[in-house]
Amino acid sequence: MENWRQQPWVFLTFIAPGALWLLLFFLIPLGWIWLFAVGERQGPVDIVVTWTMSNYAEALQPIYLQLFFKTLWIAILSTVVCLVVAFPVALSICFAPERYKNILLLLVILPFWTNMLIRTYAMIAMLRQNGFLNDGIRGVWTAIKFLLTPVGLGGLMGDQFQPLNLLYNNAAVILGTVYVYLPFMVLPLYANLEKLDRSLIEASLDLGASQVRTFFEVIVKLAKPGIISGVILVFIPALGTFLISDLLGGPDSQLIGNVIERQFRAANNLPLGAALSFMLLYLTFIALALRAWFAARGERSDA
Amino acid sequence: MRRPIGPLEFTRRTWVRLWLLVVFVFLYAPIVVLVAFSFNQSRRNIVWTGFTTDWYGRALNNASLIEAFVNSIVIALISTVFSVIIGGLLALGLYRFRFPGKPVLDGASALPIVIPEICMGVALLVFYARVGWPTGLPWPLNLSSVIIGHIVFSFPFVAVVVRARMEGFDRSLEEASKDLGASEWQTFWNVTLPYMKTGLIAGALLAMTLSLDDFVITFFTSGPDTITFPVKIYSMVRQSVTPEVNAASTILILFTVALTIIALRLQKPSEGIG
Numbered sequence: 001m002e003n004w005r006q007q008p009w010v011f012l013t014f015i016a017p018g019a020l021w022l023l024l025f026f027l028i029p030l031g032w033i034w035l036f037a038v039g040e041r042q043g044p045v046d047i048v049v050t051w052t053m054s055n056y057a058e059a060l061q062p063i064y065l066q067l068f069f070k071t072l073w074i075a076i077l078s079t080v081v082c083l084v085v086a087f088p089v090a091l092s093i094c095f096a097p098e099r100y101k102n103i104l105l106l107l108v109i110l111p112f113w114t115n116m117l118i119r120t121y122a123m124i125a126m127l128r129q130n131g132f133l134n135d136g137i138r139g140v141w142t143a144i145k146f147l148l149t150p151v152g153l154g155g156l157m158g159d160q161f162q163p164l165n166l167l168y169n170n171a172a173v174i175l176g177t178v179y180v181y182l183p184f185m186v187l188p189l190y191a192n193l194e195k196l197d198r199s200l201i202e203a204s205l206d207l208g209a210s211q212v213r214t215f216f217e218v219i220v221k222l223a224k225p226g227i228i229s230g231v232i233l234v235f236i237p238a239l240g241t242f243l244i245s246d247l248l249g250g251p252d253s254q255l256i257g258n259v260i261e262r263q264f265r266a267a268n269n270l271p272l273g274a275a276l277s278f279m280l281l282y283l284t285f286i287a288l289a290l291r292a293w294f295a296a297r298g299e300r301s302d303a
Numbered sequence: 304m305r306r307p308i309g310p311l312e313f314t315r316r317t318w319v320r321l322w323l324l325v326v327f328v329f330l331y332a333p334i335v336v337l338v339a340f341s342f343n344q345s346r347r348n349i350v351w352t353g354f355t356t357d358w359y360g361r362a363l364n365n366a367s368l369i370e371a372f373v374n375s376i377v378i379a380l381i382s383t384v385f386s387v388i389i390g391g392l393l394a395l396g397l398y399r400f401r402f403p404g405k406p407v408l409d410g411a412s413a414l415p416i417v418i419p420e421i422c423m424g425v426a427l428l429v430f431y432a433r434v435g436w437p438t439g440l441p442w443p444l445n446l447s448s449v450i451i452g453h454i455v456f457s458f459p460f461v462a463v464v465v466r467a468r469m470e471g472f473d474r475s476l477e478e479a480s481k482d483l484g485a486s487e488w489q490t491f492w493n494v495t496l497p498y499m500k501t502g503l504i505a506g507a508l509l510a511m512t513l514s515l516d517d518f519v520i521t522f523f524t525s526g527p528d529t530i531t532f533p534v535k536i537y538s539m540v541r542q543s544v545t546p547e548v549n550a551a552s553t554i555l556i557l558f559t560v561a562l563t564i565i566a567l568r569l570q571k572p573s574e575g576i577g
Contacts, residue, residue: 004402019393211310260421260425288417
């Protein structure tokens with residue numbers, strides 16, 4: 001690496017476009033929001049920065065605090081489900097025969113190339129009252145009833161199939177989040193597991209540990225960096241989602257993203273929206289700091 | 304007789320196979336159903352009543368849908384070109400030079416990747432409103448607000464990809480080139496750039512996909528006359544769910560997949576060089 005003073009013009013050509021773009025269209029807009037969060041509305045559009053804390057105070061009211069907890073809760077749950085679903089997938093792709101590996105990997109990545117909005121929309125068709133999941137459940141229901149009726153237990157199943165309310169609730173939001181972000185979890189896990197030294201797993205098995213014990217005490221521990229990356233990649237977008245909860249959620253599954261959107265558009269309460277945005281940002285930074293902390297701790301324990 | 308299952312042959316175990324099957328059904332069933340029902344005669348999109356391609360005809364005759372589609376592609380192309388240039392230069396600068404404030408720039412350029420999209424979206428919304436960004440410009444200048452937003456979140460990804468590629472670069476090649484009398488520019492054009500190519504193509508592909516995929520930033524930065532395809536589909540979904548939405552979605556899926564395949568093909572031959 002060389003000192004920038006040696007070739008200041010070359011240096012500037014390389015750095016300036018990116019730095020300026022970042023400053024103008026990212027840092028300044030964000031800084032503006034940050035200032036609005038400590039400002040007050042005066043008139044329909046004017047906002048005066050008065051360094052008031054009242055917007056943050058309002059954002060910490062129980063109604064919004066509850067919203068934050070709910071958003072956190074849904075994001076955590078979605079991330080955990082993603083991890084549990086993705087881990088066996090990533091592991092089995094790693095240990096799959098060479099010729100299937102790329103196909104399996106491609107199958108995981110392919111949905112990622114499909115627009116997120118379209119995938120969310122596709123989920124609606126699956127979950128609706130007369131959607132395909134309900135059709136499937138109806139099929140199972142009919143089959144069980146058919147089997148139970150001859151032995152006189154048909155009454156147990158009720159007279160008519162009641163379609164389940166699968167859409168417009170929190171479960172649908174979690175399912176949608178898992179559906180949209182699953183590739184984000186599989187890929188870092190796969191990248192990590194692929195590099196893992198297989199002889200360690202073999203050693204554990206040879207020394208008499210069961211598959212289950214080897215899985216939890218060897219594989220999972222070695223895969224920790226991959227797990228952390230995957231968790232961050234799923235957790236942060238899940239925290240800020242507004243599309244999935246907007247389309248799949250019900251009236252009680254509004255998340256922080258939806259409320260922020262409303263403050264900036266329909267409700268036109270910019271200072272409150274700004275304060276809520278920055279609280280979401282701070283939460284994101286906490287998640288990133290935790291990740292850095294875990295990574296640092298992992299390195300120390302390796303040494 | 305079949306070989307017994309080895310301890311690490313997870314893919315030969317029944318429960319792992321079932322797990323994979325369930326996960327892939329979960330990933331693909333909604334998309335398959337979506338595509339299948341774009342050929343359904345019934346307007347209500349629920350029961351299969353017969354095969355038709357009418358919805359494609361309707362989608363293709365829907366002027367505002369076509370306009371949104373063209374907008375999306377123009378935005379993606381322009382934003383990709385800018386992102387590759389800005390991101391590639393930034394990656395090179397960060398790779399080559401030592402300078403005060405480097406960690407700050409490094410961190411700041413990673414921010415658009417990590418912060419929630421909605422925060423960036425509302426920030427740009429407020430920014431454009433406050434600086435009085437001109438609206439009503441002739442096409443395609445009226446797309447500038449959306450394009451700028453797309454570049455902001457795309458070029459950091461390009462920078463990351465290109466920088467990862469540069470990690471393996473042997474700088475003595477550049478020195479050799481200069482020793483042999485090439486100018487700074489010739490060295491860049493004939494030595495550095497060919498090495499970067501793989502990274503640039505991968506970055507361009509990523510930027511293109513991100514731009515075509517984006518909904519949130521576009522939703523906040525587009526005006527009534529600068530609708531993109533995802534935003535248009537969003538408003539169609541909110542109004543009513545008809546097979547026309549399915550047909551439009553299918554077209555976009557096909558378009559993205561075709562684009563990716565072309566890009567992967569383009570990337571293949573250069574692999575041997577690096």
